[in-house]
Amino acid sequence: MNLDNVPDIIVSRLPVYLRALERMYDHAIMTTSSQELGEKVGISAAQIRKDLSQFGEFGKQGTGYHIPFLIEHLRRILHVDHPWNVVIVGMGELGHAIARYQGFSVRGFRVAMCFDSDPTKIGRPVFNDLKMSGLSIQDEKNLVEALRGSNIKMAMLCVPASAAQAVTDVLVEAGIKGILNYAPVNLVTPRDIRVQYIDPTVGLQRMAYYIKE
Amino acid sequence: MNLDNVPDIIVSRLPVYLRALERMYDHAIMTTSSQELGEKVGISAAQIRKDLSQFGEFGKQGTGYHIPFLIEHLRRILHVDHPWNVVIVGMGELGHAIARYQGFSVRGFRVAMCFDSDPTKIGRPVFNDLKMSGLSIQDEKNLVEALRGSNIKMAMLCVPASAAQAVTDVLVEAGIKGILNYAPVNLVTPRDIRVQYIDPTVGLQRMAYYIKE
Numbered sequence: 001m002n003l004d005n006v007p008d009i010i011v012s013r014l015p016v017y018l019r020a021l022e023r024m025y026d027h028a029i030m031t032t033s034s035q036e037l038g039e040k041v042g043i044s045a046a047q048i049r050k051d052l053s054q055f056g057e058f059g060k061q062g063t064g065y066h067i068p069f070l071i072e073h074l075r076r077i078l079h080v081d082h083p084w085n086v087v088i089v090g091m092g093e094l095g096h097a098i099a100r101y102q103g104f105s106v107r108g109f110r111v112a113m114c115f116d117s118d119p120t121k122i123g124r125p126v127f128n129d130l131k132m133s134g135l136s137i138q139d140e141k142n143l144v145e146a147l148r149g150s151n152i153k154m155a156m157l158c159v160p161a162s163a164a165q166a167v168t169d170v171l172v173e174a175g176i177k178g179i180l181n182y183a184p185v186n187l188v189t190p191r192d193i194r195v196q197y198i199d200p201t202v203g204l205q206r207m208a209y210y211i212k213e
Numbered sequence: 214m215n216l217d218n219v220p221d222i223i224v225s226r227l228p229v230y231l232r233a234l235e236r237m238y239d240h241a242i243m244t245t246s247s248q249e250l251g252e253k254v255g256i257s258a259a260q261i262r263k264d265l266s267q268f269g270e271f272g273k274q275g276t277g278y279h280i281p282f283l284i285e286h287l288r289r290i291l292h293v294d295h296p297w298n299v300v301i302v303g304m305g306e307l308g309h310a311i312a313r314y315q316g317f318s319v320r321g322f323r324v325a326m327c328f329d330s331d332p333t334k335i336g337r338p339v340f341n342d343l344k345m346s347g348l349s350i351q352d353e354k355n356l357v358e359a360l361r362g363s364n365i366k367m368a369m370l371c372v373p374a375s376a377a378q379a380v381t382d383v384l385v386e387a388g389i390k391g392i393l394n395y396a397p398v399n400l401v402t403p404r405d406i407r408v409q410y411i412d413p414t415v416g417l418q419r420m421a422y423y424i425k426e
Contacts, residue, residue, distance in 0.1 A: 015418035019397060023374070041399050079421045086417070097310040098413065103397060107414045108421070153424055154417060161236070178420035180413055184232060184316060186254050194423050196416035200311070200393055201320045203409035204299070204367060205228035207391035208292045208321070210407050211366050 010051045016041050017048065018074040022107070025067050033064035080108030085151060087176075089167055090158035091116040091126070091137050094182060098156055099126045099135065112152060115140045117163075140167075147174035154178040161185040223264045229254050230261065231287040235320070238280050246277040293321030298364060300389075302380055303371035304329040304339070304350050307395060311369055312339045312348065325365060328353045330376075353380070360387035367391040374398040 020040045024032060034045035034052075041048075052058050052070075055077050059065040075081040086109050088095050099111050114126055117140040126135040138146060155176045159167050164183035171179060178194040181187055184202075187195050233253045237245060247258035247265075254261075265271050265283075268290050272278040288294040299322050301308050312324050327339055330353040339348040351359060368389045372380050377396035384392060391407040394400055397415075400408050 011422050012419055014422070015412075015415040016399070018418070019412070019415065020399060023398060039401075042401075077422070078418045079424070080418050084417070084421060093310040093313060097306040100306060101413075104414060104417075107397075107418070109414065109417050154420060156413070177424045178417070180416050180420070184320075185236060186229070186233060188252075188255075194420040196420055198411060198413060198416060199228075199232070200314075200369070200411060201317060201322065202228040202232065203393050203411060204297070204317075204322050204391070205231070205291045205293050205320070206225055207367060207393070207407040207409055208297060209224050209227070209290070211292070211390045 006054050010054060013041075013043065013047075013051055014074055014078055016043075017051075018071065018078065018080075019107075021067050021071050021074070025071060030067050031064050032067055034059065037065070075108070078108075082108075084109050084154055085112035086110065086154045086156060087113045087115065087147065087152050088156045088158060089115045089140065089143070089171070090160075090163075090183075091118075091121055092158060095156075095158035096126065098158065098182075109154075111135065111156075112150070113138060113146060115143055115146075117141075140170075143170055144174040147171075147176065152176070154180070156180045156182065157187075158182045219267050223267055226254075226256065226260075226264055227287055227291055229256075230264075231284065231291065231293075232320075234280050234284050234287070238284060243280050244277050245280055247272065250278070288321070291321075295321075297322050297367055298325035299323065299367045299369060300326045300328065300360065300365050301369045301371060302328045302353065302356070302384070303373075303376075303396075304331075304334055305371060308369075308371035309339065311371065311395075322367075324348065324369075325363070326351060326359060328356055328359075330354075353383075356383055357387040360384075360389065365389070367393070369393045369395065370400075371395045 020037060034048045038045040038048050058070050058073060088099050088111055091114050099114055114135060115138050116122065121137045122139045124137050153176060155171050157164060157167060157179055161183045164185050165187060168179060168187045168189060172189060172193055180196050180198060182198050184199045189195055233250060247261040251258040251261050271283050271286060301312050301324055304327050312327055327348060328351050329335065334350045335352045337350050366389060368384050370377060370380060370392055374396045377398050378400060381392060381400045381402060385402060385406055393409050393411060395411050397412045402408055
């Protein structure tokens, strides 16, 4: 198996399979078929079998997939079998909602640092309940120094569009390799930096194309 | 031109082109080339020309694209040349952040109603500053009735994963045709309903695949 040659479109479906399998496991379901999984994720059984076959042999003819086994392998393939520390830059309302979101940690990610450039925010705790976490907002000026002394390789970018490129340049300088970008603007980065875009308006506009009024 | 046959992958890129063009226009830039636009969105000039050619003739050899003209046409093609009213269901921290986000309205969408099932939230204003908007949280029990009397065709779903499918069924019953789903779960819907997924963890996991530690 040469995992360097797996098409990105296949990689993009693996987290969706993993999410559905984890959900079944949470409901104490231990086996599934490509047919059943396909119905849950809206992808054909044949496609699922083809995607998974890139990485090995996970199911048995007739008995299907053992869910804990497949979850374990997908987590390993995606490198989320150990937790990743991530940083949030831009602690407005969205940044706070993301920092407080409880759903990341069970799926492999932990918000380890938060930054903002607004002096009135720096030093403030992220959670209202101080017992919840020691997380507090740090000064964006110290971003490079703080990240270089850490193992953090991923960032969630929640700054306004006008600041997004400048902050991205700093994140790259600080050794960040993946950016989940919530700012509604395309980022220019070196080739070895991965960027994923989250822009709800793009999703709404894409749906508007299809909806007749 | 038969717009029914435009591949979805092309449709998915139009909002990204539109966003970049609107940003240039905000900076008082009035013309661009497929080359320059391509550098901004990370897509080749040839692909951009091919995508746009599906919908007509927008640029001139040598002079490129007139940005206000192209914006106007892209907005018309995407049906966002008039504002869409949208509903939010699930007014937790994320629902509030989305409801208060100022970036939707300039790009064609207006949050017109908000619902939650929590009795302690119902009736509460969405904005702390009451002068900002008359928007307040309505009882989820009244969803079907309220939507049927409206022109709302799109919903943003911000409820927990465990409630997402049941609320989706209600939204479909109420005549919703497009759902932007923030709940980390796949939804089963009739074929004529469009669903777009926003799950940051899927984005993070997809990046984790590529990042060497």
